[in-house]
Amino acid sequence: MGGAKTEWMEVQERGWSAPETFVCADCVEDPYLKELIKGAVCANTCDYCDRHDITGIATSAEVVIQAIYDAVHTYYCEPAAGGVPYEHGFVIKPIGIDHVLYNLGFDGHPDFVQAVVDAEVNGDHFVPAADGYWAGSHPHEVLSFGWRSFVHTVKHETRFHFSEGPQADVMSPYEIDVREVLPAIAFRLRPLIRNLAAGTQVYRARVRRRGQAWQPTAKEMGAPPKEVASAGRMNPAGIPYLYTAFERSTARLEAGITGRTSHTVFIATFLLSAPLQVIDLTLLPAVPSLFDLANKEAREQALFIRAFVDAISVPVTKDGSEHIDYVPTQVICEYLAQIFEPTPGTRLGGLIYPSTLQAGGKNLVVFPEDRYVGSYQGVIFAGAGK
Structure with a gap:
């Protein structure tokens, strides 16, 4: 198999192809991406804002685009690959990569933003996903939904015996039994002791x-x-x-x-x-960047704690x-x-x-x-x- 074909297959598999350019920290807004660039500088000139220095200020656009698309594929998936039902069209309307990047909060120099958009190679159709599954939920969403279910249960269904009774025979991995909500919340509050x-x-x-x-x-x-x-x-x-x-x-x-x-x-x-x-x-806790996938667990923890504190602090x-x-x-x-x-x-x-x-x-x-x-x-x- 030729080298060109092998490279083409790799590009198709990962879903993006980066230009051979260099980008500086001034051309991205996200703090994590800024630090990523500063930690991998290998060029004196930025190809997007034309900034130049005698010391290194820019890194390969591929480094940054990889981090961005890793986040894209963590929080979104292609409809068919994610199992979205299809009947006269996908039941969830797909969106383009430009809208995905907007939803993820990515911003920066217009030319670099366009380069990130142009890097997508697999059809430009995405739906929200968790773990590559369109109907999945991220951990903080599972816990927040569990808290809302708990609130409804103790307010309107049963106040004193919610911890008793049979557990559901079949539960989605994206659900938490109402009886497990209190220990789950307490566990996640431990860092605040x-x-x-x-x-x-x-x-x-x-x-x-x-x-x-x-x-x-x-x-x-x-x-x-x-x-x-x-x-x-x-x-x-x-x-x-x-x-x-x-x-x-x-x-x-x-x-x-x-x-x-x-x-x-x-x-x-x-x-x-x-x-x-x-x-x-x-x-x-501080909320790590959405692009900082090494700290995704800490991000999930922080998002839930903040949502929980907001929920219990609502004026009555x-x-x-x-x-x-x-x-x-x-x-x-x-x-x-x-x-x-x-x-x-x-x-x-x-x-x-x-x-x-x-x-x-x-x-x-x-x-x-x-x-x-x-x-x-x-x-x-x-x-x-x-």
């Missing part, structure tokens, strides 16, 4: 209205008694958690104080007498149905508080989560250490003032 140092200060605000005479003591400024504890975003009714904030201003907003008021507002200071192990939902309208909207986060918090073990034999102390009322504000909810007496893992009342 951190220790709050002893001596950390947090704040809790409470409003004393006209006609009331209570004083800002530890009892009054702490979590409410079990008998009167209403349902919150994190805690079920009758099971009080201690809600605090890291900033005094955030504590005021969380207590419903948005401006001047004729009521008396007390702000209590609490101290941690010992380190507190928490999951910090404000430590959102106080229209009388909030007790239903709170259920999913209450269930997962109870799982994290009572079942999840950060390390063998230990329990999680609480969660740090972003305030929905103050940009950049952070809240700390502390789980009860002893539910019978209502103690909260070394949280000490340190006084209160107006």
Whole structure:
């Protein structure tokens, strides 16, 4: 077999053919692709923007185009190769490589973008795919769908027995059983575990209205008694958690104080007498580039964590149905508080989560250490003032 024919077959198999040109980091927008170019420079001149330097600034276009098409074939496939059903046409309308590149967020110098488009050799028809399969889902999509199914189940189908019952005989590899959602989420939250140092200060605000005479003591400024504890975003009714904030201003907003008021507002200071192990939902991981396939697993992890935090942070309208909207986060918090073990034999102390009322504000909810007496893992009342 001739060398030319062998090369042609290789090109057809991989789906692209790169020009014999050189491209610099200024001609791509994606940070990963920029670093890829900088790490493989072998030319002094860029053939696309004509930039020139006495030191190397550009690499072979083939290096960059390979990374781009590796991503294309990870997230898209040709309809026939991916098994898309055909009946008077494919059931999913294929799109061209230019639209694929746009969807992947690829951009750069117009001439290099066109070179990437022109590199495609197999017909310019693509559909979204995972693992080469048109009906597949990427891991973060599987988990996000599982969370949505869990939310629907505990809100509208069964609240207390979702973890029981027979498992489905046949499940797609792109599905997760509702009973596995909580441990799957907890596992993926492990990288967000951190220790709050002893001596950390947090704040809790409470409003004393006209006609009331209570004083800002530890009892009054702490979590409410079990008998009167209403349902919150994190805690079920009758099971009080201690809600605090890291900033005094955030504590005021969380207590419903948005401006001047004729009521008396007390702000209590609490101290941690010992380190507190928490999951910090404000430590959102960076999302690796879509073109950085070596870190695809980390990308999937980051995408899910960010989507999950967004989902549980959505403001809830106080229209009388909030007790239903709170259920999913209450269930997962109870799982994290009572079942999840950060390390063998230990329990999680609480969660740090972003305030929905103050940009950049952070809240700390502390789980009860002893539910019978209502103690909260070394949280000490340190006084209160107006």
